[in-house]
Amino acid sequence: MSMAWYIGRRCLWALLASFIILSVTFGFLAASPNPTASTVAFDAAQEGGDPEEAVETYEQTRGEDRPLMEQYTDFMIDMYTLNWGDSFNYNADVMTVIADSWVYSAAIVIPSTIVAVLIGFGVGLYSANNQYTKTDYAATFGAFFGISVPNFWLAIMLILIFGVVLEWFPTSYDTTVDYWSLEHAYQLVLPFFVLTTAAVASQMRYARAETLEYVNAEWTKTARAKGVSEWRIMFRHIFRPATPVLATILVADFVGIIFASAYVIEVIFGIPGLGLVSYNAIINMDTPLVLATTLVPVIIAILGNLLQDILYTVLDPRITYEGRN
């Protein structure tokens, strides 16, 4: 099979995956009472109106009294044309809300990803090359700590120690600070640190496990025997064959870990990024915004997977364009 056919097939799969996920989401929504509808009913009852009538009016304005198939078609068309409805709370299109908030998420997610990859791969590679030394044990223990420590608790402990007791860092985020300023970076130190510990730990563990496979490979021994320098061995003979798998992990696991961790961290520190917006949307029963903020990471994950498959073909010349084996 040719490479073009392989990539084309992966693209088709991404489309199909998004289609299934959106359909399932619609199914979930249709099978349950809309949380917003119950709020409407509650409000109507409190104001002395008829709750059932209020729900009916609400459903009519939302078009939920039509046949299911018609609703489904409309839902899917809206989703694919990025017409994701309006947020009740912000009185704006959800896409605008997301466009306004993602920069705050990016301010911690992007630096944290870069640092996590550099440190994680670096330490993992070093650890694998120096297996069963004290440094390796220390690194492994550090990885266990990073994986096991509940992010939200670590964040609170850091706030307690560095915010409340030592008063080195602010305990909550100040939105009035200029985005491109040192002061802004300063108040992102704690959230950045928490997010990075989680990400570094998982990167490190994978990097160590993956590179270990090549530390004792025949070609590494050959290279060492003919006097290649240790640095060159580490990068050309050990790290290079491990990159395809590491890239896979980077994209697939990372989207899950980083986005999920960032969600909680934004809520704790009050950073108005996607996580906090989603959290507030849930608290305020703002269904279109909840849907958008939970589906955006999902779409990113699907695209990330697609990207990873394509990356794989570039990074690993040995790949066969057959199915899974």
Add this chain to the structure above:
Amino acid sequence: MATDTSPDRIEIGQIDWEEYETGRFNFDRKTVGSTLSLLAVGLLWLYDFLFVAERHPVLEQDLILFELSLNPNNVDWLFGLTLVALFWYVVVPLYQNKRMTMYYWSKFKQNTAAIWSLGFLAIIFVMGTVGPLIIGHPEPNWGNPNAPPVFFGGEWAHPFGTHRTGEDILEVTITGAQVSLQVGLIATLFSIILASVVGATAAFSGGWIDEVLMRFVDLLMTFPTFFLIVLLVYIYGGSLFLLIVILAFTGWGGTARLVRSEALQRSEESYIQAAEAAGAGKAYIIRRHILPNVSNTIITAATLIIPVMILTEAVLAFLGFGDPNIWSWGRIISDGRNHLATAWWVATIPGIFLFFTVLSFNFLGDALRDALDPRHET
């Protein structure tokens, strides 16, 4: 593998072949016992569901030290079922195969961290299963709010201090241990069952069944589970029962993949061919030959899924999406978060327990993998 290095090898004449010739329907004590006890739990649940009014205890007994009042909800019943299953399928086989158990134990105990973890988890297990029966539900005590823990100006009556509404933090921690155990064990058990069935079926059936099942797993793995759970909790509400169901049905993808690849290797072996030649059906081969031979992988995977389940529940409870009537560790940490300056212990102490529980499961899983799976090299 294991038998080669074990000092006491079995002679062929010692094997009681009768034991292995029981045929399709073998009624040994274990099968009868496990079926009967699982059935008993089911019947008790039916009795509670049909005849005992809600919020009324099934059993009330005044023991001398404390009053035992059992009023289980659905999660408690499922937890009972899980514990019974754990007993019959983990404890009893370990006892029956003493030789293998000792062999694995000798490998396992080389790992000091894992031994400590096992000890800590044993404490948490007793705390979470027996503790709530003794202390009941943590009650607010308005007369004694925000008491600091002992050694920090507090008293031994409340060694971990009290909450701002006067609940004893030790009691809250014990209840939280129960919640974490319930979530960790129940959700893991069900996701492991699902993963084993799907993985083994996919490997052994092949063809389009394999393709469809594994594509579904791909899809599940692509999905950032956290957001799926958030969405489902938003739509359907966050009762503990529902949360466990959601966790069980979203967390099995990776294990299914693992079981499939292991089972694929196993199904190449000649004893499978022999079984096929002897006329064994697919379901029988999967149940009798494939699953027991991949059980090491399954057990290791289970140990590493438990902490993920516990952490996810804690995060959701922390965010306030959990059941507001249940003292989860996540919920008490969230409560303590806004009063760090006045009562640091409320968020700190349950968090330490959560951290060490998760850490212990991770250590345990790692050590188990080293002990049970000699082919795994990390």
